[in-house]
Amino acid sequence: MTDPQEAIDAEAAIRAKERDARVGDRTAGEVQDGIPFIGAGPGDPGLLTVTGKELVEAADLVVHAGSLVNSELLEEYCADAERVSSIGKDLEELVPLMRDAYEAGRDAVRLHSGDPAIYGAALEQMDALEHEGVPTYLVPGVTSAFAASATLRTQLTLNGVANHVAFTRPRGKTLDPEDDHIGEFVEMGDVTTCIYLGTHAVGETMDRLLEEGHDPQTPVAVVYHASWPDEEVIEGTIETIGDRLEAAGYRASAMVVIGDAARKAGYERSYLYDGWANRGSTESEADD
Known part of the structure; x- marks a missing residue:
């Protein structure tokens, strides 16, 4: 071989x-x-x-x-x-x-x-x-991010809330600090950041986000074992989620979702179902 x-x-x-x-x-x-x-x-x-x-x-x-x-x-x-x-x-x-x-x-x-x-x-x-x-x-x-969004009964993209989704992981043995862009994604505001392979580092990651000046009230949801029988959801903010996850005792196998889409609030109605998508056909029919 x-x-x-x-x-x-x-x-x-x-x-x-x-x-x-x-x-x-x-x-x-x-x-x-x-x-x-x-x-x-x-x-x-x-x-x-x-x-x-x-x-x-x-x-x-x-x-x-x-x-x-x-x-x-x-x-x-x-x-x-x-x-x-x-x-x-x-x-x-x-x-x-x-x-x-x-x-x-x-x-x-x-x-x-x-x-x-x-x-x-x-x-x-x-x-x-x-x-x-x-x-x-x-x-x-x-992928687990999609199972987590289903568990949270939300969308990873929401009109007026999140136009982008970032799949990422925290710094560690595999990822050098200069290649950790979680803070940049969160700073954009309209990005839902999904962190893989980072359950053990949630506290450290949130501390860094706070040190960088990110809004401590930014919603964060952690879905442990999404879709498994022992699935559990832990919700909080950048300021509180580290302590809540530590109290729960989970160190692996969880999806971390950062951003307003995790709370599914404040979104705007899309163009798709407000008649916009049918305007062309309606106008053409009126011309006939």
């Missing part, structure tokens, strides 16, 4: 010169040859897509994201498959496992939590497999 980093670099070098021939030839919902990288959704088995469900049900090998994927989903849809957790395994273990299964004629799937395109580290696995001659493709999933 080629060293995974060498494989990733080699695939990146190819893409720098030419586009993947499959782009534009295959759609996102199309079942293709190779190993699908499937988004399992935020937790509730019902939020797995129809295509994802069909693929995992037919699989001989399911390499999944451990406890990040609901065990009920695995038991209900993957009962007859060999199930291997990817937790604690590196590319040197995962790539040969999936490659060998594919070359042996087994139906293998890679099951990520949420959507693999958002903080999923899917592409490096896919590139390493492609370099080994194993085709791969993505099957989208429902």
